[in-house]
Amino acid sequence: MTGNKTLGYHPGNTIIHHLSGTSKMLFFLIVSVSSMLTYDTRLIIFISICSLALIKISDIHWKDISFVIKFILFFSVLNILAVYVFQPSYGEILYGSKTVIIEGFGRFYLTLEELFYLINLCLKYFATIPLVVVFLLTTDPSEFAGSLSKIGVSYKISYAVSLALRYIPDIQEEYFSISSSQMARGYEISEKGKLRERIKGAANIVLPLILSSLDRIETISTAMELRRFGEKEKRTFYSEKPFSKLDYLTVISAFLILGMTILLSYINKGRFYNPF
Secondary structure, three states, X not given: OOOOOOOOOOOOOOHHHHOOHHHHHHHHHHHHHHHHHOXXXXXXXXXXXXXXXXXXXXXXXXXXXXXXXXXXXXXXXXXXXXXXXXXXXXXXXXXXXXXXXXXXXXXEEEEHHHHHHHHHHHHHHHHHHHHHHHHHHHOOHHHHHHHHHHOOOOHHHHHHHHHHHHHHHHHHHHHHHHHHHHHHOOOOOOOOXXXXXXXXXXXXXXXXXXXXHHHHXXXXXXXXXXXXXXXXXXXXXXXXXXXXXXXXXXXXXXXXXXHHHHHHHHHOOOOEOOOO
């Protein structure tokens, strides 16, 4: 692993590491869907606090995820800015009121309703991104594939998911290797360089990264074909973890959050919580 910048499985001895990969995946999917569906600020804050607490419980350190988190947050901020630019009055349309807090020019002004809506969008990232990080860093790909197969998922799909999880840190390592090569050739793509130089250097990384990824995929596909992968209807796994009481509790907790989402949608008469 290149430094502490790659986002892949990190062995550990925490409660989260001991959970089955399937229960973690179900919790991640159900809670992520819940946080995306609801715009009730109270529930999103609750999910965000729980998600950040899971990072602490999983013993994940900031130095291990700082690069990826900064990368994701950068595009998240761009997304929020784009939402405002394309429809700066969307908040007042949603909440049925208009409280101007910053006078702008033309159609660009900031209302309390729009700010509240954008804050909700921002909170959604705090609710979901930590879940992705916890899932990727605490889930052994081999054990996860075995767990999926055990609950009835085709072993071909299970193996494909396992390969995807294993491939994430490989792609990152390849990216850092190509970045180092580009910088050795004079392209400054670190934080010291100008924005134009960094964009140009990043563009020079994309093509080699795609070509190396395609070559790696072809190598893996050939190796699997030579081992007659997929010929049998079933297969066994060296590493699989049975469901424990904690796994069942984890899944139940996810469905409780989903139930809260549905209940609040009924109480609020829609997805949006309106404090105005």
